[in-house]
Amino acid sequence: MTVLYFAWLRERIGESEERVETSAATVADLVAELREREPRYALAFSDMRAVRVAVDQELADLAAPLAGAREVAFFPPMTGG
């Protein structure tokens, strides 16, 4: 699947988009896998209360299933307007 990062998550991880091969069942599982990869992921995902997620462009939560998902995005709480 494609994983996207925005705002300070993008800056901490150092990329805006990457392909991730995963069998993670939920968003929480995917986060756990990414954290294991490298310290920059562990740092970006150190406080999940400060992170929001969208699965296929719809807001979701950490328990959201990833079966069939094509795009997962991580970002801070939104500040539009």
Place this chain on the structure above:
Amino acid sequence: MSKVSVRVQAEDFDLGAELAALRAGRTDIGALVSFTGLVRDVTAGAGAISALELEHYPAMTLRALGAIEAEAAARWPLRASLIIHRHGLLHPGDQIMMVATASESRAAAFAAAEFLMDYLKSRAPFWKKETRPDGAHWVAARDEDEAALAAWDR
């Protein structure tokens, strides 16, 4: 029939022209409310802001804004509505975004405009980064904005 539209663009917009276009050829609109968000040059206690960078999630933005607008149209008898949100590099005094709501009478137009703004603040995938004397900082979401959103569900 309610006409809804959403635009996300780097370019500035002309509020007067947008409002004129919204009501062009129509005589069923009795109230037209608009809100314009501007870049201000101060944030309490943080010093002067020299620039504001607006990042967004293009694939999600139009969907999210369209869903917010559809929700407003389901709650109030709107004749038309418009949301324009800019992205990219902005400076103090620049227009950031606008919403406009048109209805038969003013109560629905005012309420729907406020609803759109409250939803946009916390549910549209935009992030602001301010450049201040002490460096560039991502603007934190405010608890008041989330509380304003929750109030519409009471």
